[in-house]
Amino acid sequence: MKRILVTGGSGFLGSHLCAKLLNAGNEVVCVDNLFTGRKSNIYHLLGNPRFEFLRHDITWPLYVEVDEIYNLASPASPIHYQFDPVQTTKTSVLGAINMLGLAKRLKIKILQASTSEVYGDPLVHPQTEEYKGNVNPIGPRACYDEGKRCAETLFFDYHRQHKVDIRIMRIFNTYGPNMHPDDGRVVSNFIIQALKGDPITIYGAGSQTRSFCYVDDLLEGMVRLMNNEVGFVGPVNIGNPNEFTILELAELVLELTNSSSSLIFKPLPQDDPLQRQPDISLAKEKLNWQPTIQLKEGLAKTIAYFEKELSTQFIEKH
Numbered sequence: 001m002k003r004i005l006v007t008g009g010s011g012f013l014g015s016h017l018c019a020k021l022l023n024a025g026n027e028v029v030c031v032d033n034l035f036t037g038r039k040s041n042i043y044h045l046l047g048n049p050r051f052e053f054l055r056h057d058i059t060w061p062l063y064v065e066v067d068e069i070y071n072l073a074s075p076a077s078p079i080h081y082q083f084d085p086v087q088t089t090k091t092s093v094l095g096a097i098n099m100l101g102l103a104k105r106l107k108i109k110i111l112q113a114s115t116s117e118v119y120g121d122p123l124v125h126p127q128t129e130e131y132k133g134n135v136n137p138i139g140p141r142a143c144y145d146e147g148k149r150c151a152e153t154l155f156f157d158y159h160r161q162h163k164v165d166i167r168i169m170r171i172f173n174t175y176g177p178n179m180h181p182d183d184g185r186v187v188s189n190f191i192i193q194a195l196k197g198d199p200i201t202i203y204g205a206g207s208q209t210r211s212f213c214y215v216d217d218l219l220e221g222m223v224r225l226m227n228n229e230v231g232f233v234g235p236v237n238i239g240n241p242n243e244f245t246i247l248e249l250a251e252l253v254l255e256l257t258n259s260s261s262s263l264i265f266k267p268l269p270q271d272d273p274l275q276r277q278p279d280i281s282l283a284k285e286k287l288n289w290q291p292t293i294q295l296k297e298g299l300a301k302t303i304a305y306f307e308k309e310l311s312t313q314f315i316e317k318h
């Protein structure tokens, strides 16, 4: 049994990770400032004597005694990371420094939740880990993209300079239960709009693409990366390579919810990537990992979750 720190542990991915690590018999220390996360995501874990929640902002130092760190703290939805862009960069950069300082002091392994956004609006398709990206350093997405790029730099420099044992995964669009109803990302927006009978908001013409991974698949890749015995550090793409246009996603959500919502077209946000698809050859080779849950099946599970959320009206911010 290990004591494992999960930052961002009350968010969408973090809450599933805490549950998975507890189920495997570990102790979990969940650290979160509840900016986009919710206590309701971890209520069911609070009674477990191996689970501990600390309300804390990782831009500040943290002194705890743990055996391993998963660093997931950061808003991930464009509307939330652009709400306070300076704080977003601080979370990525100062947060990485603090968590790497902790890992260095304790001589423990630390995994960084990086992102496909390090590739920006990619000119290479699908994206391999060698691609260095096309990021606008002064645009509205830069606080997130450049923050995450700098965090990767810090991880590699702590690795080279201080011999910290690191892991870096580049996460592609992931969806599933525990997403906040106000998250603002495309899958939760479309499902909630369809269930309420509200118009589906398509940004731009809907011809831009994304490749959507179900949360359980993603977490399996994350834990394999952390636990791999060969010392493979990454960066490694983890995502589902099946690519869809946003219009195709809208049509699928309408079909699966039996909704008659109309489509409305809104302006495409600045710097919104036109296409995105992970090349997952490296994950297959090094981690023997590939996704198993396809979009229809994953959407059905996510729709069931939001139906329950909306029926109980339990839409809590903190």
Ligand code: NAD
Pocket (backbone or CB within 6 Å): 007, 008, 009, 010, 011, 012, 013, 014, 031, 032, 033, 034, 035, 036, 037, 038, 056, 057, 058, 059, 071, 072, 073, 074, 075, 076, 077, 091, 095, 113, 114, 115, 116, 170, 171, 172, 173, 174, 175, 180
């Ligand atoms: P989320 O917004 O649901 O969760 C992020 C969590 O981090 C929230 O609980 C939030 O309160 C917490 N947080 C934010 N700033 C913090 C700070 N300064 N100190 C402590 N806690 C803080 O998002 P998510 O989808 O679960 O994303 C988790 C991680 O995975 C993020 O680092 C994100 O960048 C990365 N990621 C996610 C996706 C995806 O598709 N879900 C894609 C790429 C990368």
Ligand code: UDP
Pocket (backbone or CB within 6 Å): 060, 061, 062, 063, 064, 097, 098, 099, 100, 101, 102, 103, 104, 105
């Ligand atoms: N730090 C932390 N917890 C620890 C050890 C370090 O939060 O257990 C933070 C501390 O704020 C420090 C940062 O991590 O500034 C980087 O640590 P490092 O040892 O690399 O830098 P230094 O302390 O030498 O500035």
Ligand code: UDP
Pocket (backbone or CB within 6 Å): 077, 078, 173, 184, 185, 186, 187, 189, 190, 201, 202, 203, 204, 208, 210, 246, 268, 269, 272, 273
């Ligand atoms: N999008 C959309 N309608 C929405 C929310 C998002 O058309 O209500 C589009 C958005 O412009 C982008 C894609 O869906 O092209 C994915 O957006 P999301 O915010 O989920 O993630 P990211 O852009 O970070 O991949």
